Amino acid sequence: MSGESSKGSDKMFFIIFSILVTFSQASVWDNLTASIAVVEYQPVYNNVTSRDKVIANSVNYMTQMYEIRDKTKIDMIIFPEATLGNNPETAVEIEIGASCTTTTICVDAQIHAVPYTALMFQTYVVVNLVEKSKCDESDESQNCKDYGFHFYNTDVVFDRSGTIINKYRKYNLFGERELDQPEQPDQVIIKTDFGVTFGIFTCFDILFKSPAQDLLNQGVDAVIFPTMWFSEIPFLTAIQTQQMWAQTHNVTLFAAGANNPAVGSGGSGVYRGATGAVIRDVIAEGGTQFFIYESKNGEVAPLPSEDTDSLAKQMDGFYLKRDPSIDDYSSQILNTSATTDFQTELCHGNETNESQICCNFTIKMSVVKPETDLNFYTYHLVAYSGVRSYDGVYNGSIDVCAVIACLNSSLSSCGERFSKYEEVQWPVTFEEILVKANFEKTDNRTQYPNSLLSSIRPIDASKTVWNAVNVEDTGTNLIERSFSIAESQNRLLTFGIYGRNFDLDPANSNDDDDDDDGKGFATSIMISGYTHGIMLSFSFLLVVVTLK
Template sequence: MRFISVFVSVILFNTFRLSTAYKAAVFEHYALQADTPENTILKNLDEYRNHADKAKIQAADIAVFPEYGLTTVILDNPEEYAVVVNSTNHIINELMTIAKERAIYLVVNLLEKEEEANKKTKYYNTNLVFDRDGKIILKYRKINLFNEGKLTAGPKDQTPTFTTDFGVTFGIFTCFDILFENPSRTVLKNDAVTDIVFPTAWFATMPFFTSLSIQHGYAAANGVNLLAANFNNPKETHGGSGIYLGDGRVVEMVVFDTPSSKPLIQEVPKLSKREDKSICPKLSPFGLPNDLTKSNVSNYHTDYEFKASNYKLKKIDLTQSNVTTTICDSTFCCNFEIIISTSETNTSSVYKVMAYDGPVSYGNVNAHIRVCSLVACESDSDTSCGKRVDVGVKFTKITVKGDLITDETYPTYYTPLTLNTYLQPLTQTIYCNNKNSGSNSTSVQLTTTKAQKDVLVFGILGTTTASAAAPSPN
């Protein structure tokens, strides 16, 4: 009987590996609250169990849950919600059981408590990965904390990757990590990594840092499939989950303006290697994607962080069908080629092109970004730009490009930056990025492949390892 069991396991293992796709379940989750921290965790654990049942019914291979999904977003008293990660802890044991009984890989974020030998207790924002047998195969502690002052940052030398029995090697990181070289780019030093799991409780901030835009931009720029599970609380700027492909397509994404929990269960094509972004194809891969469902986001709250006086901005003339212009912030220059359908345009709308190379604040962190973008404005005033406004312009085509700064000392990581009035990224685009040999620049281009309306932001975002005050190289 043991021989038969092993034989069947080998057959199933090879079947998983030889298939051309796997099935992923990503959960946008609105965390429930109870009378005590313990009961809050148990209440959400019941919800996770129900979600996992839905994933099992549809034969999902992997289920991904959001950051803070078991606890709600806890910044003031994490010690009351933290658990010791071992098999004797009843919360951990229950998660192991959920994975094992449903024979599914399970990715869960929680607050972890660790008591050190000197009796000092540390608290971490931790992702756990369980295999189909319920065993913990990876523990990743978030490195880049966002206003999480009572938590300890995870070690910088972690190796947050795991390989599954269906033949896919995943990288993993959490929320704010996506904006930093370590771990969001260092994880890609492992050439086997083709897919990323991304638990998040994203704080949506206009105009550059909304959830779906950041998620899609990372996948499209790095040629990876991305499974992004977001904490849902739209009144507090949280929400927006998706399954994204390395060629820029979106399998499914959602954003709600009311408290909601939603499973996204879809087949994800396997990649033999990451998509090559160094060549700009003449046509969008696999043809144009279908238009995505427009979301109702009228009650979804977004923060706003845009110091217009720091940016170089130039208004474009919407009465002209062709606009070609360049704008620079010191030596950082952005080129725009824009075709406007003037017969379908309300010329009272206002759009400006911008260039920026300088500091920005992410919560409690000061950093350095580089941006080339077309942006909608409420009025001619620069201070009105980058907000959620009604627009009435049809763009036949938009191209943003440039030989943009990057260097060996302070690498800059560029991604597409697009957003429409429904807080969704523009998916009918082509993005490419090719390092220029012998120079401190990279040739970056983003262009539409289909006419676009409702555009709020269309550009390129660069996050750099340079400090906020570091000068740009000449």
């Protein structure tokens, strides 16, 4: 429901299993009766003070909470990252256990409308803001020397009584130079009275082992994921990333995304692990919308059918970044004119290189003659294992085996999208795709099933098969990953395996420098954001009067 407004003959196979298994927390979800909302929210951008922006967004949050309450009795509402307060100027102190009431302000007057409304509606609420924490006198970090405080990107959880029951400080910062990284990643657990135990992490954290993957060892039933994502093709658009993570780890993910199409931010959803999404959307033309996950005795409405072409047209004006590491990939053009059946191996690196990868592709396709007056994509098979830069703020090691759409035969055209969808034709239909590769089996390597359609949504997980087989090769324990389609596809932009090798992330891999690139989510969104046209300058007292 929505509101208005993821060789060799000496190998020995000794364990075979499928990632597409019965959902691991079935006892929790099969009998659950609860309603949980994720909000895709477009912040207020204007020229008033930072404090007035926080007040304006706080009131808008309150409005969303009223609209959600009008739809159904709600148990939890999740708001995205960096859309309430996103700089140290409006930072607040957070005390776990503090209670907000009609007469007591537990956080700060500028955002009191949020916990106060949570109290009125008797619902859990998750918000993201900038927290300040007093420094020890001996602390020589820059913010401590300049201000006497640490500043953190912090998720705050209020319970039904308006009490702060937990907080999570984002560990893997995306630039965000004005903020501090916690000394250690937190593993935050949130137990609710409706029976679901949540973990929580924020945005860029999803691409790292800690805290995101380590959190799963704590027995959580689901993960809360506030984010301000900047979508990048071919592998890391917002919904694509959310689904691949939930699918490979077989855990429910509640993702609330900030919305700003001008910088590529948008994409929210609810993903039931390996079984796929039940809610997913991006407000492509800008705006705010909530989505409600409703479970009644374990019964949940399936993902509605999607009109791929209609959604794709809406994405024409949505900014999409390009992964610059594509230029370093090994590549082979898929010859759609010579054959309809195709099988090959493509490698990157060499045997003496610990980051070598060999990808095996099996493809069956049917092709119609393209019209001369319309564009069509050229497909490349690609392989890569090595270090890439994430917007100049972090260097991380990735593994790639995939089929990707390109504008032409040049690798430099891959990761680009034709600007007008109505001028694109799709002469290639993939009847079968199987992508397979071996990886060292270790807790510090993870692989994800990764796909993308022209709508900038992934193929629904139920229409793919994601498998793993444990393999021994000359005394080395490997895992053979395979990803295949279960139904033919003819609007394909990406299909393959995307992996992270945390062992090969360079030491001190934060790649920040002193120029203006890579300032991170909190800063760039304010610079690139456009004016929302709302000028609000009023006191907290007026907010309380409105609530009453």
